[in-house]
Amino acid sequence: MASDREVFRAPKGTRDVLPPDSARWLEIIGAFSDRAARFGYGLVMTPIFEHYEVFARVGASTDVVKKEMYDFFDKGNRRLALRPEGTAGTVRAFAEHRPMAPWKVWYCAANFRYERPQEGRYRQHWQLGAEAIGSDDPQIDIEMIDFLAGFYRELGLTQVQLMVNSMGDAESRARYVDVLLSYWREHAETLGDEMARAEQNPLRILDSKRPDWQTVIADAPKLSEYLSDESAAQFDAVQCGLTAIDIPFTIEPRLVRGFDYYTATVFEFQGAALGGAQNALGGGGRYDKLSEEMGGPPAAAIGFGSGIERLLLACDAESVVPVPESRVDVFVIDTMDGSDAGVVLHELRGNGLRADRSYGSKNVKKQWSAASAAGARFGVMLAPREAEAGVVAVKDLRNGEQVEVARIDIAQWLASRCS
Numbered sequence: 001m002a003s004d005r006e007v008f009r010a011p012k013g014t015r016d017v018l019p020p021d022s023a024r025w026l027e028i029i030g031a032f033s034d035r036a037a038r039f040g041y042g043l044v045m046t047p048i049f050e051h052y053e054v055f056a057r058v059g060a061s062t063d064v065v066k067k068e069m070y071d072f073f074d075k076g077n078r079r080l081a082l083r084p085e086g087t088a089g090t091v092r093a094f095a096e097h098r099p100m101a102p103w104k105v106w107y108c109a110a111n112f113r114y115e116r117p118q119e120g121r122y123r124q125h126w127q128l129g130a131e132a133i134g135s136d137d138p139q140i141d142i143e144m145i146d147f148l149a150g151f152y153r154e155l156g157l158t159q160v161q162l163m164v165n166s167m168g169d170a171e172s173r174a175r176y177v178d179v180l181l182s183y184w185r186e187h188a189e190t191l192g193d194e195m196a197r198a199e200q201n202p203l204r205i206l207d208s209k210r211p212d213w214q215t216v217i218a219d220a221p222k223l224s225e226y227l228s229d230e231s232a233a234q235f236d237a238v239q240c241g242l243t244a245i246d247i248p249f250t251i252e253p254r255l256v257r258g259f260d261y262y263t264a265t266v267f268e269f270q271g272a273a274l275g276g277a278q279n280a281l282g283g284g285g286r287y288d289k290l291s292e293e294m295g296g297p298p299a300a301a302i303g304f305g306s307g308i309e310r311l312l313l314a315c316d317a318e319s320v321v322p323v324p325e326s327r328v329d330v331f332v333i334d335t336m337d338g339s340d341a342g343v344v345l346h347e348l349r350g351n352g353l354r355a356d357r358s359y360g361s362k363n364v365k366k367q368w369s370a371a372s373a374a375g376a377r378f379g380v381m382l383a384p385r386e387a388e389a390g391v392v393a394v395k396d397l398r399n400g401e402q403v404e405v406a407r408i409d410i411a412q413w414l415a416s417r418c419s
Ligand code: HAM
Pocket: 084, 085, 086, 087, 113, 115, 120, 121, 122, 123, 124, 125, 126, 127, 129, 130, 131, 258, 280, 281, 282, 283, 284, 285, 286, 287, 302, 303, 304, 305, 306, 307, 308, 309, 310
């Protein structure tokens, strides 16, 4: 009889990650954590929700704050919000705990943005990210970009392009924003209804993908022409450092990134294999004033975030990081009541073997089929005659050879053959 119970589904814009695909996630996260350790970054874990004001600091005029935040009042009437990105919470933790600077940390975290879901853009997405807080040395900008570039390279991705730009310091940017706003006003007709957005944040228009604005955007004044001497020298140092370690890059004067906190160096890695609107694989930049804005000490800082779902799309497009073969070393087949299998498995797993079994009283043929479906290298058969003789039958499933091994030695015997 058909059930009239509702089948629940994951909320719009969210996805379940199931085995065997989840094994790719583990591989990617493992590769990132390994690289982070080589670069001297420690894992940081901040709450999934914070006081709304912490996240609001990423930019009053950004879509993330204005339209996309998952905010709510808790039972104690506190206004909280789910994390939309990793930087604000990390800087809040820095301001709160005041660790020794530079504080070099990495994270793997879910983020929530109420976006229009499409391929590569979700309402819950995961980021691998890193932040280095407490130094304005351009060497750290180079290290940060090297960290991410090498991560993509080590995964096997080749169709990745790096764009860099400088947002300058506060004075350079203020001068530039004035000039840019006058320019948008001259082109108010093209911008139409969006002129109000240009008035509120002139930089936001620069990274628009609207086809009808592209000519006006291309001819807009460039921030690089308004950099102070100090900002220009800092940007030069970053470019020289990247060249010295053979990291190819393009200077993209219109790269301004999506949050208000950025200062000086900004960068983005685009995946050539990803579709146009979602081609940002990862990106970041300096945010030298955010710590102070969070009530912390003055602490220049830089970081990046890289979306795991997009990374997987890029991996699929380039056929790298395949789903790893899932295989068990040993499958235990019990022709008795199944309780001996539990004891043998306990021993095998304790000796480092990947071992599995069937459950319930399955017939022997079905258990052997389950063993081959699991890709087992060995089948261990527990049967009354062998049990009485103190042995177990072991079959090598690659060549069908069968031997008897003393029950007492079985874990060691298998471990030495499966290592
Ligand atoms: P973001 O550019 O907003 O920067 O996000 C970083 C990366 O997260 C993007 O390049 C993209 O791969 C992924 N991403 C963002 N939104 C979505 C989404 N809705 N669905 C799927 N993937 C997405 C930041 O979040 C900054 N906190 C980066 C940073 C760290 N800057 C300094 N430190």
